[in-house]
Amino acid sequence: MTVDLLEPIHFCSPSRIVFGPGVRRELPALLRHLGLMSAVLVTDRFFAAPGRPGAELADALLKAGIQCAVFDACQPDPSLALCDAATGALSGHARPQCVLALGGGSNIDLAKVLTLTLVSGAPAASYVGIPSLPHAPLPLIALPTTSGTASELTPGAILVAGDGQTKVAVMDNQLRAQLAVIDPELSVSCPxxxxxxxxxxxxxxxxxxxxxxxxxxxxxxxxxxxxxxxxxxxxxxxxxxxxxxxxxxxxxxxxxxxxxxxxxxxxxxxxxxxxxxxxxxxxxxxxxxxxxxxxxxxxxxxxxxxxxxxxxxxxxxxxxxxxxxxxxxxxxxxxxxxxxxxxxxxxxxxxxxxxxxxxxxxxxxxxxxxxxxxxxxxxxxxxxxxxxxxxxxxxxxxxxxxxxxxxxxxxxxxxxxxx
Ligand SMILES: NC(=O)c1ccc[n+]([C@@H]2O[C@H](COP(=O)([O-])OP(=O)(O)OC[C@H]3O[C@@H](n4cnc5c(N)ncnc54)[C@H](O)[C@@H]3O)[C@@H](O)[C@H]2O)c1
Missing domain, CATH: 1.20.1090.10 (Dehydroquinate synthase-like - alpha domain)
Incomplete structure (x- = not known):
């Protein structure tokens, strides 16, 4: 089609995108550079197992002097209830300076809502469908392991509601990742x-x-x-x-x-x-x-x-x-x-x-x-x-x-x- 040069443009994206095979290994140095010295890594059991990218990342962060708590109980199509459970499980830790999401769209969406609930301790449902956020989220750093949802780039997080059927959205431009680290090597293990x-x-x-x-x-x-x-x-x-x-x-x-x-x-x-x-x-x-x-x-x-x-x-x-x-x-x-x-x-x-x-x-x-x-x-x-x-x-x-x-x-x- 011919581009209409009079069409209005409102364009939003993450602040930084780092792309390429192996780039995940640059993350500890980049976080230090950004002054982010404590994190919660949100992932699932597959990635957190010894020798897998989640375990390697947590290890590399600790070696770089960055504190890292791990939540490894993400599930496909996460629910509001799972988000509340994660908020509770992480409440014993000091508030991190950022949230790292490692996984497919499911893990990234859960991490997105945690950038809010780890600040307030409020239930995830209180952020659904509101026109503007009551407070700023923690910075989100996302490492997608599937090539599909691009949740790391979008303003939304999709969670399953209490009825177990309906999907609801938490939506705000502030939920876009501060840093998207897109390493195609992470997708090689996808079935x-x-x-x-x-x-x-x-x-x-x-x-x-x-x-x-x-x-x-x-x-x-x-x-x-x-x-x-x-x-x-x-x-x-x-x-x-x-x-x-x-x-x-x-x-x-x-x-x-x-x-x-x-x-x-x-x-x-x-x-x-x-x-x-x-x-x-x-x-x-x-x-x-x-x-x-x-x-x-x-x-x-x-x-x-x-x-x-x-x-x-x-x-x-x-x-x-x-x-x-x-x-x-x-x-x-x-x-x-x-x-x-x-x-x-x-x-x-x-x-x-x-x-x-x-x-x-x-x-x-x-x-x-x-x-x-x-x-x-x-x-x-x-x-x-x-x-x-x-x-x-x-x-x-x-x-x-x-x-x-x-x-x-x-x-x-x-x-x-x-x-
Ligand atoms: N926020 C958004 O903008 C947005 C957009 C589209 C979809 N979504 C949501 O994203 C979810 C779907 O995400 P998805 O398609 O990435 O799948 P997913 O995150 O649900 O993962 C599917 C399965 O693949 C596994 N997996 C993921 N990466 C893997 C890897 N590299 N190696 C081995 N196993 C791996 C997961 O553990 C899981 O069991 C849905 O809940 C959907 O609603 C969100």
Missing amino acids: PRVTADAGVDALAHAIESYITLDASRFDREGQPDPGYSGRNPLTLMFARESIRLCFAHLQKAYAEPDHMTARSGMALASLYAGLSYGSAGLHGVHALAYGLAALTHETHGTTNAAVLPYVMAELAHERMDDLCEIARMAGVYSDSAPTPAGALAAAQHVRSLIASVGLPTELRRMGLNRDQLPGLVEAGLGVRRLTKAFPATNAPARYAAIVQAAFLGRLPGEAPRHA
């Missing part, structure tokens, strides 16, 4: 399924933010410092590059876990996607995926995968230019003029890529039945902060068409597939 889930999450972030609402049409609801505010020339640039990197490296990172070029390619893809969606925001894919996760208890990447191609196809009219550009990046469309066929080719390519890394592309194969589709649409519409950025009118009808197509695994013009 293939985690690589696939995270990689498709990165691709969904890139594509969704590439085709989201323009910044000039985004409703900031009077927020002077919005976390998300629509696409602009800067976010589009990062999204485009991220899509290109996902197309080039996702399959290889999945099939050859030790392939460092592919791992670095996907780490960079996740970073660029975060720099795009972390300011532009998301819409229909993530809105529908949250409801799907509540119904199926499938992972974040899998639920995004199941709807992403169908959201693309549904927006073929409104976002034809952008979708044809995606198809050109994939090498499946060469016409310089945008056409519906080009937009469809982009959705088909993305669906094939998702299937090639073993993730589902049909809701009916995820144990869902037709009766559950209206509830899924309702749940998606209920995520107002995302649905308001869906770049088409009549979201209820459009979401209904998306889930119907996703249920059957059928893109426009395709013959019915047998169940």
Whole structure:
């Protein structure tokens, strides 16, 4: 698409990004340089085991004279209750000067909320859905071990509420990491399924933010410092590059876990996607995926995968230019003029890529039945902060068409597939 030079830009990112194989070893010297001489390391048992990166990092910090307490009981999809338990477990230690997060999006999100609760001792729930923070958080230093969520770059932390079903967000630009240390070597131990889930999450972030609402049409609801505010020339640039990197490296990172070029390619893809969606925001894919996760208890990447191609196809009219550009990046469309066929080719390519890394592309194969589709649409519409950025009118009808197509695994013009 042609860049609209009149589009407003509100762009937020972490203060520092350090990227590259092995860069995690620079962290103790960097923390000393920044005057951060005490930390809590928030991670899980896998990373804290002897010889693994968490144990090595804690050891290196102590050797550098930096005090380090360790919380190693993080769980996938952390809950508000787990956050409160972590706050309690760490309450016996002096308040640290920073919080270090080591792990996937789950560990980073828990650490983000701890940057608040370790200051106040208040329950995590007291920070959910508030328009501005009552106090500053501790500085967050994040070391992602998956290439997907880019939580280290975003203003939000997603936790599971008391009902065990709903995901709630703690959101503020101050929750973005002060320092993101992105070391692709940390992702080499990811099992293939985690690589696939995270990689498709990165691709969904890139594509969704590439085709989201323009910044000039985004409703900031009077927020002077919005976390998300629509696409602009800067976010589009990062999204485009991220899509290109996902197309080039996702399959290889999945099939050859030790392939460092592919791992670095996907780490960079996740970073660029975060720099795009972390300011532009998301819409229909993530809105529908949250409801799907509540119904199926499938992972974040899998639920995004199941709807992403169908959201693309549904927006073929409104976002034809952008979708044809995606198809050109994939090498499946060469016409310089945008056409519906080009937009469809982009959705088909993305669906094939998702299937090639073993993730589902049909809701009916995820144990869902037709009766559950209206509830899924309702749940998606209920995520107002995302649905308001869906770049088409009549979201209820459009979401209904998306889930119907996703249920059957059928893109426009395709013959019915047998169940
Ligand atoms: N805050 C945000 O902006 C944001 C954005 C997207 C997703 N999320 C959240 O992030 C979570 C998903 O994060 P994720 O996809 O990174 O997965 P994850 O953090 O839930 O990890 C999945 C599994 O992989 C393991 N794992 C992670 N890295 C590994 C490695 N290098 N080697 C071996 N095992 C490893 C974990 O221990 C866990 O068992 C969800 O809870 C989602 O809601 C947050």
